[in-house]
Amino acid sequence: xxxxxxxxxxxxxxxxxxxxxxxxxxxxxxxxxxxxxxxxxxxxxxxxxxxxxxxxxxxxxxxxxxxxxxxxxxxxxxxxxxxxxxxxxxxxxxxxxxxxxxxxxxxxxxxxxxxxxxxxxxxxxxxxxxxxxxxxxxxxxxxxxxxxxxxxxxxxxxxxxxxxxxxxxxxxxxxxxxxxxxxxxxxxxxxxxxxxxxxxxxxxxxxxxxxxxxxxxxxxxxxxxxxxxxxxxxxxxxxxxxxxxxxxxxxxxxxxxxxxxxxxxxxxxxxxxxxxxxxxxxxxxxxxxxxxxxxxxxxxxxxxxxxxxxxxxxxxxxxxxxxxxxxxxxxxxxxxxxxxxxxxxxxxxxxxxxxxxxxxxxxxxxxxxxxxxxxxxxxxxxxxxxxxxxxxxxxxxxxxxxxx
Ligand SMILES: Nc1ncnc2c1ncn2[C@@H]1O[C@H](COP(=O)(O)OP(=O)(O)OP(=O)(O)O)[C@@H](O)[C@H]1O
Ligand SMILES: C[C@@](O)(CCOP(=O)(O)OP(=O)(O)O)CC(=O)O
Numbered sequence: 001x002x003x004x005x006x007x008x009x010x011x012x013x014x015x016x017x018x019x020x021x022x023x024x025x026x027x028x029x030x031x032x033x034x035x036x037x038x039x040x041x042x043x044x045x046x047x048x049x050x051x052x053x054x055x056x057x058x059x060x061x062x063x064x065x066x067x068x069x070x071x072x073x074x075x076x077x078x079x080x081x082x083x084x085x086x087x088x089x090x091x092x093x094x095x096x097x098x099x100x101x102x103x104x105x106x107x108x109x110x111x112x113x114x115x116x117x118x119x120x121x122x123x124x125x126x127x128x129x130x131x132x133x134x135x136x137x138x139x140x141x142x143x144x145x146x147x148x149x150x151x152x153x154x155x156x157x158x159x160x161x162x163x164x165x166x167x168x169x170x171x172x173x174x175x176x177x178x179x180x181x182x183x184x185x186x187x188x189x190x191x192x193x194x195x196x197x198x199x200x201x202x203x204x205x206x207x208x209x210x211x212x213x214x215x216x217x218x219x220x221x222x223x224x225x226x227x228x229x230x231x232x233x234x235x236x237x238x239x240x241x242x243x244x245x246x247x248x249x250x251x252x253x254x255x256x257x258x259x260x261x262x263x264x265x266x267x268x269x270x271x272x273x274x275x276x277x278x279x280x281x282x283x284x285x286x287x288x289x290x291x292x293x294x295x296x297x298x299x300x301x302x303x304x305x306x307x308x309x310x311x312x313x314x315x316x317x318x319x320x321x322x323x324x325x326x327x328x329x330x331x332x333x334x335x336x337x338x339x340x341x342x343x344x345x346x347x348x349x350x351x352x353x354x355x356x357x358x359x360x361x362x363x364x365x366x367x368x369x370x371x372x373x374x375x376x377x378x379x380x381x382x383x384x385x386x387x388x389x390x391x392x393x394x395x396x397x398x399x400x401x402x403x404x
Contacts, residue, residue, distance in 0.1 A: 002098055003049040004133035005391050008126035008383040009039045010111075010118040011157045012193065012313045014252040014305060015232050016259040017166060018207075019215045019225070025174040026073075026153045029215065030229040033165045033236055034157045035315065036185065037193055038380030041341060044119065045386070046107040046126035047393040048134045054102035054397065061107050061123070063403035073151045077127060078103065080147045085135035098135055105130070106392045106399040111375075112200040116272075116309020118158075120207075124151030125158030129383035141382060145179035154207075161185045161381035163240045165233065182237050185379045190243075192318045192342075195375040196328060198276045198310040207308045210263065210270050220265040224258055245317055249288070249303035252315060256305040276332070276370050277310045279363040283331055284314060286362040287324070290355060318342075318378070325374060326353040331363045332371035341376055 011034040019029035057078055059066050068074045085099040107126060113119040128148040132139055141159040149156035149166075157164040162184040169177035205213075214221050232251055239247035263270040273281075284304045291301040302316040302324055316324055322344040329338075330352035338350045345351065354360055394400045 001049065001395075002051065002096065002101070002134060003047060003388070003391060003393065004130050005045065005047040005386045005388070006126055006129040006133055006383050007039050007043040007045045007386060008122045008129055008158050009036050009161070009380050010042045010122045011036045011154065011164065012118060012305060012307065013154065013157075014236055014248070014303075014315075015229060015255050016307075017153050018211045018259055018262060019221055020153070020211065022172075022174065023212065025177075026149050027174050027177050028153055028166065028168050029221070030225045031166060031168040031233050032154075032157070033163070033182065033233060034154070035163060035191060035193065035379050036158065036161045036382065038377045039384060040380070041375060041377040042111050042117070042122070044107055044109050044122040044126035045390070045392055046105060046123075046130040047391045048103055048105045048127075048130040049393050049397055050098040050101040050103050050134060051397060052101050054104055057102050057105075059105045059107070060399045060402075062109060062113060063399055063401050073124075074127075077124065077147055077151045078131070080150065081128065081131040081135060081137075084137050084139065088135065088137060095136070103131070103134075104393060104397050108392055108401070114202050116203055116307050116311050117195070117197075117200070118154060118307065120152035121154040121158045124148045124155035125383060127151065128155075128159065129385075133385050142178050142180055146175065146177070149174075149177065149179075159382060162187060162379060165237065183240050185381055188240065188243050189379060190317050192316055192321045192376065192378040194314040194316070194321060194324060194328070195377070196280055196312040196314065196332070196371045197373045197375065198274065198312065198371055200372065203272070203309045205270050205272075205308070210266070210308060213270070214262050214266040217267040218262050218265040221262045224262060228258065246299040249300040249315070252303040252305050253284075260306065272308050272310060273306055274310045276366065277306055277312060279331065279366065280304060280312045280314075280328070280371075282362045283327060286359055287327060287355065290357045293357070296357070321376060323353075323355055325376070326351055327355065327358070328371065328374065330354055330365070332366050333368040334371070334374065335369045336373045338374055344376075
């Protein structure tokens with residue numbers, strides 16, 4: 001049986017990708033940089049199988065079959081991976097001709113799909129990684145990132161762990177538009193992330209259509225591409241290598257805010273953040289104001305960032321996460337029990353509290369459930385190959401779990 005299972009992580013950008021110069025090849029207008037999050041908490045799990053008895057390529061996402069559109073993104077990724085397998089077989093005639101067989105692919109996300117939690121990133125990275133394992137390709141993650149990129153731009157960064165840059169590249173072919181690791185997760189394992197889930201329903205304007213509208217209409221985007229992002233890419237890479245959280249936080253928050261400013265500068269304007277998102281910004285800004293006081297060490301202690309949706313991702317050194325959760329819970333009381341993967345709070349659970357000197361008037365206390373849930377995770381590694389026992393395809397070649 002020719003089959004392989006892999007998991008792939010989500011990544012959340014600190015320097016945002018927003019805009020394409022080539023919509024078919026998915027080539028961006030600017031470079032971007034992200035933190036890969038730990039697959040122990042958020043992941044896509046994908047099994048691929050090639051079999052001479054299959055009659056067409058098929059894919060099931062969360063137990064529901066998705067159509068593979070003939071020239072769509074999914075079909076492109078599968079075709080590109082088959083091309084690499086074919087090249088391998090041409091060099092080694094003893095290798096089975098797997099590229100001539102159809103594939104069945106099943107994938108599950110252990111978090112909400114299409115809810116602004118970067119499921120397309122982990123999803124296309126897991127698809128690419130599982131086909132690479134199935135086809136026994138010797139390709140390095142950077143080479144595979146060229147293919148995942150054609151599924152969803154941000155997916156190329158999920159092929160690597162740690163701190164990852166997607167270099168925009170300049171070639172029309174896109175061959176230099178790939179992901180590279182700035183530093184592995186082991187370089188700075190102290191970076192933790194708290195995801196504040198404000199909404200887990202499908203968003204109004206997809207990233208794909210929203211960013212093209214911005215390219216077509218926003219003058220501010222041109223300034224960002226030419227005069228802002230190149231310097232920020234250099235500065236945040238240097239901050240990561242120096243483990244300088246204060247600088248990392250300053251750049252991350254500035255870039256999130258500029259990304260949402262170019263959305264507002266789009267015609268018609270796009271609004272991804274809501275009042276809850278903005279209240280979280282106010283809370284983190286106040287927390288940093290206190291941290292920046294000379295008597296408190298003079299440094300920022302947390303960084304917010306928002307993708308194309310209202311959910312906040314707060315990056316912070318591990319030592320501050322407990323204080324941050326208590327502060328968020330103070331303003332945004334929880335209905336769901338906080339799943340405490342790092343055991344920060346005892347059996348009694350999360351308690352609301354504010355740091356000394358914090359001005360409680362920066363935000364009101366929201367009604368319970370305004371922030372639906374909190375996910376605590378940290379920087380993590382790149383895709384993992386799993387054993388056959390983890391396959392999400394059954395021996396019959398169909399998903400083990402179909403949605404009822
Ligand atoms: N595990 C997966 N395997 C394959 N494709 C997936 C997987 N998960 C998500 N996708 C694809 O990604 C699409 C969702 O992407 P979309 O950009 O709308 O949401 P998102 O990635 O959660 O949000 P965002 O990119 O704004 O953070 C799905 O409809 C599906 O086509
Ligand atoms: C705001 C972002 O999350 C946008 C992600 O856009 P996508 O990668 O989802 O877009 P497509 O390439 O069209 O699939 C910023 C980022 O991840 O860098």
